[in-house]
Amino acid sequence: MKLAYVFVEHPIHHLDHTFTYCADGYTLTRGMRVQVPFGSKTIVGFVEKVEDISDEEVRRFPYTLKPIISQIDQFPLLNEELYELGNWMAQRYIAPKISCFQCMLPSKLKPSSTHGSIRMEAWVRICKQNDTKLTAKQQSAYEDLQKEKEMLRSVFYEKWKIPGKKLIALGLVEVFEKEKKAILENIEKNKEEEFILQEDQKKVIAQVEQEKHHRVFLLHGVTGSGKTEVFLRLASKEIEKGKQVLLLVPEISLTPQMVKRVKQRFGAHVAIYHSGLNAQEKYEQYQLVKEHKVQIVVGTRSAVFMPFDRLGLIVMDEEHDTSYKQDSTPRYHCRDIAIYRGKYHDAKVLLASATPSLESYARAHKGVYALLQMPHRINGNFPSVRIVEMRKSVAKGESYLLSDALLDAIYDRLQKKEQVILLLNRRGYTPILRCISCGYVQMCPHCDVAMSYHKEEKVLKCHTCGYSMNVPTHCPNCHEASWRYLGLGTQKLEEFVQIKFPDARILRMDADTTTRKHAHENLLKSFDEGHADILLGTQMIAKGLDIEKVTLVGIVNGDALLNRSDYRSAEMTYDLLEQASGRSGRGEYKGEVIIQAYDPNHYAIQCAAHHDYLSFFQQEMQYRHLTGYPPYRYLVSMVFSSKNNQDVQQSVEAAMRILSKKENCKILGPAQLHKIRDEERCRILLKGKDEQLLIHYVKDVYDKHLQTKQKARLDIDLSPYMLD
Template sequence: MRYAEVSVNSPIARRRTFSYTIPDNLAVEVGQAVWVPFGEKTLQGIVLELSSQPAVAETREIIDVIGPEPVLSPPYVPLARWISEHYLSPLFEAVALMLPPGFERKANTIISTTQRVQDVASLTEVQRQVLALVLAQGRVDQRKLEKTLGKKKAPTIVSQLVRQGLLSRSYELGPVRVKPKAELYISLVNRHTESPMLTAKQAILFEFMREQPSPVPWAQAREKTGVTRAAAEALVRKGLVAFQQIEVKREPISFTDISVSSPLRLTTAQELALKSIADAINAGKPAVFLLHGVTGSGKTEVYMQSLAEAVRSARRGIVLVPEIALTPQTIERFASRFPHRVAVLHSQLSLGEQFDEWHRIRSGEFDVVIGPRSAIFAPQSELGLIIIDEEHEWTYKQQDKSPHYHTRDVAIKLAELTGAVVVLGSATPDVATYYKALQGDYKLLELPERVVPSAGAPMPQVEVVDMREELKAGNRSLFSRSLAQAVNEAVAGGGQVILFLNRRGGATFVQCRRCGFVLRCRHCDVALTQHINENILTCHQCNYKMPVPQVCPRCSSRHIKFLGIGTQKLEQEVGYTFPRARRLRWDSDVTGRRSSHEEILGRFCNREAEILIGTQMVAKGLDIPTVTLVGVVSAGTGLHLPDFRAGERTFQLLSQVAGRAGRGELGGKVILQTFSPEHYCIQAAAGHDYAAFYEKEITYRRQLHNPPFTRLALLVYAHTNEVRCQRETERMKDWLVAETEARGISDISIIGPAPAYLHRLRGRYRWQLVLRGSGLSVFLSSVPFPQGWVMDIDPVSLI
C-alpha cells in the first residue's frame, strides 16, 4: 500500500498533516492537490509527503486528484512546513500562500428535509420558521439561514432540528472561482476556395477573412466588417469559415509604450557590487548580499544587470517592492530591459489576471517576476536571484492575517532550498540587517555616491526648521517661513515640489471646545478622522463612518473644533497659500481604482501639477528629475510612539523622502519641519548619515536587550468582554512562567500583560504579552492557546 501525508484545508487541521491511503488507480505526487474525506465533508488537500507506512493505524482513501500536475514544486513543500513551524500558523495557511489564485474552494453546508413527520407544536417559533423555510425550498444553503438568524444562532437551530430527525446536513463544494479565459475566434476553412455565390454581407466577411493570416476574434471581425452573426453562420453552413473557442491570456502589462533600454555604464562601486553578485549566481550556491547605497546611487541598475547575469546562466529572478504603488514604475524599468519577459503579481490585478500570470510563470514564460511581498511565492522555476528593494520596509511583514511571515526571512529560506542569491537593497537598511552584514552573516556591498544626475552628484541640502521658534515668531501656519519661500522659489524656477505628511484625511480628531468631548469610533479605541471632501468622520482602523455632527453629542454645544492635519487639510492649505500652483494628492483615499497610482504619477511626471502632496507613497522609489524641493510638514509624527523601532522608522522615512529631491540638473533641497530638532534621528536624517544613526541605535538596542540581540514574540488576546480579556492574558502569563520554570528555560522573559496600544479594535478588547529570548517558536509550539489568541513571531511593531 502507498500512503500520503496531506495538509487539509480545514481550520481544525492546525499544524499537522493527515494520513490517507492512495488508491491503486491514482497517480499521486508530492505537491499534488487532492480531494479527501474529512469527517462528513470532502475537502481540498495538498500532498506533502509519500510513504509506505501511515502515521496512524486507520486511514481513509484519497477520493481523487485535482488536476494532473503538482501545484507545489519540490522546494515549496519544505518552505511551507518551515513557515508553519516558525510562525506557528496552520499548515494549510502556509501552503495556501503558494497555490494558484482562486484555487481554494470551501465546503458549503446544505440543509434538506427528511421523510420524518412530527407534530411541530413542540418546536419553538424559530425552529418552526427554519423548518418551514427548508420545507418550502427543499434544500437551503446554511449561509442563507445565517443571514436571517445570525452566524451563531442559525447553526444551533439547525443542529437541534437535525438531532430530532427533521432536517439533514450535507456538504457541497463551492463553485470554481476562476477558469482559463476562452474567446470566440473565426477562421477560414480553406484559403484557396474560389469565391462562391454569396450575399453582399457574406461576401464582405469572406473577403475580410481571406486577408487574415490567422484566426481573428469574432468581436474584431464583426467590428471591422459590420457583419452580423447570422451572416457568419451562413458561411459556416457553406463550409467556408469556422468558429472556435481559443484560450486567451489576460495580460496586465502592456509593452506597447515601453521602449527598449540598454545597460548603463557603471561606476567603480557598482561594478564591484555587480561582480560579487554575479560570481555568487554563477557559483550556484545560496548567498545573501546587503546592497547599501544612498538614494540615487544606482541600485536599480545593479539589480537589472544582476538579473541579466542570472538569465545568461539559465536562471530566473523575482523582484520585490514594498508597495503596489511602486510596481508600475518598477515594471517599466525592468520591462524596458527584459521586453516581454516580465510578469507582475499583486492583489490589485483581477483574479483572472492573477490566474493567468501564475500559470504562465509556472510554465517558464518569464525571466522576471515583479510584485509586493506575496510575489515571493510565485512558481518561478530555475530561481537564481531574489531582489528585495527597500528591504527595511515594514510592509514586507504580513501583519493583517496568518501566517505573519516576513518576506526577507522567507526569501532567505527559499534561497537555501533553491541555491538562489538574495540581494537586500536599501539606503537605510533595517538595523538588524546591517548588524548581520557587519557580523559577516550577509555580504555587505556599498554604493556611497549618487549617480544621478551624474556620478558623484551631491546629496540634497537639508534644512531643519524648529517649529517651536516659528510659533514664537507668531507664525501659526502649517508652513514655516523657510518652506513657504522655498515652495514659491521652486515653482517660479520651473521645478516641482513634494510635500510629505504621513497622515491622511482632514482633521485627525474633532473636539468640543466647551466640554472637551472627542468623537471616537464606536468599535475601536481611536478618534475619528474628518474627511473634508465627503464631510464625514471615519475610523481608519475599521472604516466606521458617521456624519459630521452640528452639535456636541455630550453637551449640545455648537463650539466644535477640527484639530490636527492630514493630507486633505494640507491640500486645502496649499491651495490657500500657493493659489497659482497646480496640485495633486497621492494617498490611499484617492487610489481606490486599479490604475490610480499610474495616473497620479503620470500626471505629475507630465508636469500637470507643480506640487504633489502625499503620505508614505511619495517617499519610496520615485525618480523624478524635476523635483527640486521636498518639504516634510511634520517630521516627528511617529517619533514618540511606544515602540522600540519608532526612531528607526522615523529616520528611514525621512531619509527616503529626502532622497526624492535633487535627482536632476537643477539640484534639490529638503526642508524638515519638526518640534524635535535635537533628536538623533532627525539630525542623522538631515546629514544623510546612516552610520551615525546606526551607532546610536545599536547602542540603545544592546543596552535594552532588543533585536538584533534577542528575538521577540508578540501574543495578543482579543475578546468582547474587557474583564475576561484581561483575566485570560493574566492566566496565560502564569502558565508560561510555570512552563519556563518546569523546563528549566532561563533565557525567555515575559513582558506584560498590558493593554495593547489600540486597546479596543473592531469591537474587541486587546491585551498583550511580549516574550523575549531565543527558541521562541519551539517553546510556543506546544502551548495550548485557546481561540482568541494571535501569535506574531519576530514582530516589526509592538503597537
C-alpha cells in the first residue's frame, strides 16, 4: 500500500502534525495538494511525504486508513526550497507548518476547503482541415486563425464574429479553455547610458560586485542619493547572467513608482505582487514567475515567497520599515526570509535605507553585513529644516493646527507655483469625542480604544477593529448634549488648509482615501503631474516619493510618536521625520522642511533636523544598552487572548510556572494589555542574550499549552516591533 503523510488545512496548534492516508492510484510527491476526508468534512492539505509499506505493516495501524479523495496538483506547488523554508519558519517562529505554507501562496492556491477556482478563458483553434466551400469572409477568418494557431475567442469574434461562429458551427473550429494569464505590456526601454552615475553610486556598485566575504549588504544612503539607480544597475548585471531579481518595497503606495522605473529600464517583463491585487491577479503574477516569463519582481512583503529558482539579487528598499513585519501567525520578518533565500540561492541581498533599523546598522557596524555608504544627494543640496515649538506659537495666539511660520511658507510656495506636502500621522477628523459636562470619552465597545470621528461619513470609527457607529446625540453617562471634538486628524487638517487657501488644489492620502483599487497610484500620479498643489496625508506619503516641484514639507505633530509607551518610539520618530524631510528639494529647486513639535529638544527631533543618523544611532544605542533592549538583548513576546478573562489568567499562570524554573533570561510581566475585539489579553516578555535559548523556553510553554488544551489563544512573536 502507498501512504501519504498530509498536513491538513487547519492552522491550529494541536493539529500541527501529518495525518496518514491511503494514496493507492495516485502519483504524489512532496508539495502537492490533495483533498482528504477529515472527520465529517472534506478538506485540503499538503503532502509531506509518500512511502510504500507492506500489508503486514498496514495491519499494525491502530486505525483504518482512509483513502485520499482527489489529487489537486499534477506538479508540486511548493518546490524543495520553499518547503524547507516553511519547515524553518515553523521552527523559528513557533507556528503551525500549514500556516507557514499558506502565507507563501496566493489565495487561489492556498490549501483550503474553499480554495478559489482559477479563472479560465475561452480560446479557439482549428480542429479540422477545411473540405467544404466557404464564403470569402469565412475563408479569411479560417486562414487568419490557421496563421495564429490559436486565439482568444473574444479577439476572434472582434475580427470575425459572424463568419467565426459559422466556422464553429461547421465543426472546423473548436472552443477550448485555457488558464487566464497576465498580459505583458509592450513598453519601450530606456538605455542605462542616459543616466550618468555619481561617484557614490559607482563606488557602491563596485563594492557589491567585488565583495567576496559577504552576501548581505546594508546600503545607508541619504534621501535623494540615487539608491534606486544603484538597484537598477545591479539588477541589470544579474539579468545579463540569466538570474532573477526581487525588488521589495514596504508599502503599496511605493510600488507604482518603483514599477514605473523598472519597466522604463527593463520593458514589460516585470511581475508585480502586493495586497492591492485581487486573488486572480496575484495568481497570474505568481505564474509569470513560475513559468519564467519575467526576470524581475517588484512587490511588498509577500513577494519574498515568489517561486524563484535562479535568484541572483534581492533588494529590500526602506529596510527599516515596520510593514516588513507580519502581524499575524506566522509573525515573520521579511528581512529574515530574504536572507534565508539569498543564502540558499547564493544571491546577493541588499538592504537599503536612509534610516536603517538599529539592528541592521549594528550588524553592519560589527561586520556581519557589509556596510555601504552614500552620504551625498544627487543635487548636492539637503533641504533646510526649521523646528517650530508649538507651545510658544499657541501661547502667541497662533493656530494649534498650523503655525504662522508654516502657513506663510505654504502661501509662498503657492505663489511660486511649487508643491507642498503636509504630513500628519493620524487619519480621521478628530481622535477623541469627549463630553464637556462630565469628561466621558466615547470608547469602542469592542476595544479599549477611543473612537475617532470621521466628519465626511458623519460616524465614529475604531481604528483598531474597524467598528463604526453614529455619533450619539447625548452623552451616555450624564445625558447632556455637550460633545467636544478633541485632537487633529487628516480630515480636519484638510478642511483647515482649504479654508486658509481656498484656491489651493488639495489631495488627501490616507487609509480612508486609498481603499479603492489603484487609488495610491492615481493619487500620486495626479500630484506628480501637477494637478494638485498640496498633498496631505499620513505616513504613506513620508517615504519614496520623488517629485521635483515639492519644495516644502510641513510635519504636523512631529513628536506625537514619542508619546507611545514603546522602546522604539524614538527610532520611529526619527525615521518618520527624516524620511518625510527627504521628500523636499529633490530637484533643481531648493527645499525646506518645517517640523511642528511640542518637545523640540528631544534628540530624535534634533538629529532629524540636522540629517545626522550617526548621532541618533549613538544616542539611541546608549539608551538601548542601559535598558537592555534590542539589539543588545533579544525579545520574545507571548500574548494570551480570550473573551473569558479567567481562561487568560489560567494560561498565564501555567506559563509562569514553567518559566520560573528557567535561567539566563529575564521575565517581564505578566502585563495586562488593552482589550481588542472583545478579547482580554495578557503578555509575558522574555529578554535575554541567547535567542535560541529564548525560543527553546517559549517552545516549552507552547508545547505545554497544547498538551493541557488551554482555552486561551497563545500568540508568539519573535522580536516584537510594538509593545504598547
